Amino acid sequence: MKIRDAVEADLPAIIDIYNAAVATRIATAQLDPVTIEERRDWLREHSPQRRPFWVLEMGGEVAGWLSFKSFLPRCAYRGTAELSVYVDERFRRGGVGKKLLEEAIARAPFLGLNAVVGLIFAYNEASLKLFTRLGFERWGLLPRIARLDGVERDLTILGRHI
Numbered sequence: 001m002k003i004r005d006a007v008e009a010d011l012p013a014i015i016d017i018y019n020a021a022v023a024t025r026i027a028t029a030q031l032d033p034v035t036i037e038e039r040r041d042w043l044r045e046h047s048p049q050r051r052p053f054w055v056l057e058m059g060g061e062v063a064g065w066l067s068f069k070s071f072l073p074r075c076a077y078r079g080t081a082e083l084s085v086y087v088d089e090r091f092r093r094g095g096v097g098k099k100l101l102e103e104a105i106a107r108a109p110f111l112g113l114n115a116v117v118g119l120i121f122a123y124n125e126a127s128l129k130l131f132t133r134l135g136f137e138r139w140g141l142l143p144r145i146a147r148l149d150g151v152e153r154d155l156t157i158l159g160r161h162i
Helices: 008-024 036-044 096-111 125-133
Strands: 002-005 053-058 061-070 080-087 115-121 137-148 151-161
Touching: 002 096, 008 036, 008 053, 008 061, 008 080, 053 096, 061 096, 080 096, 096 115, 096 125, 115 125, 125 151
Parallel strands: 080 115
Antiparallel strands: 002 053, 053 061, 061 080, 115 151, 137 151
């Protein structure tokens, strides 16, 4: 397993992984598939020194990815980032998500972070379990905040101080 900064050439794999998650309605509030063109600027907005975007490679393939996003735009939140983790279905349950999150936690202080959060649907048991195993705690719940295919879903906020 090799973690590295994502580059534009990784976008097809990143988008394939993300769009597979969109279809499941488990990991994202995005309702429609996204295109490479729509996500090109999104990738460029990430900075390896401040808010990185990583891919994890296995056997030369992108098995998963993790992105850091500024939590909120107000200055007092500069030390907090939201983490998003997505794993290719073929590599799930193989430690990819865990490895990416462990790396994010380890590198967070060098990115000027003192807290990281994950915003996870309350019914996404696999992600809740993964984050919890790595020391994240439930910091909040936003009840019925998202409407997916006519069903209102709760969003759990998990956080960890670094």
